[in-house]
Amino acid sequence: MSKFLKTLPYQLLIPVAIFLGLAPFVPQPHLWQKLTMLLAGDLTKPLDIFDLLLHATPVVVLVAKVIVERRGDGPSQNES
Numbered sequence: 001m002s003k004f005l006k007t008l009p010y011q012l013l014i015p016v017a018i019f020l021g022l023a024p025f026v027p028q029p030h031l032w033q034k035l036t037m038l039l040a041g042d043l044t045k046p047l048d049i050f051d052l053l054l055h056a057t058p059v060v061v062l063v064a065k066v067i068v069e070r071r072g073d074g075p076s077q078n079e080s
Helices: 002-007 010-022 030-040 046-071
Strands: none
Touching: 002 046, 010 030, 010 046, 030 046
16 A cells, blocks of 8 residues: 555645645535534535545545655665
8 A cells, every 4th residue: 555655646646635625615615514514413414425535535645645655664765
């Protein structure tokens, strides 16, 4: 898994995480809306749960990539 995360370029991952995390921009970002619903206990509909997973996945992958690269898991960049 760490090898896969290291192959993902930041140039792709950061814009996707920002775009999906904030889309739709009006009236409020979906990710923020779904997290608010989750904390309030109102996240019960399957569509809302899917929405949370869809909008949060790129952010989670980005965070996982940063953690993996900081820990140094997987093959180093010096290996051929």
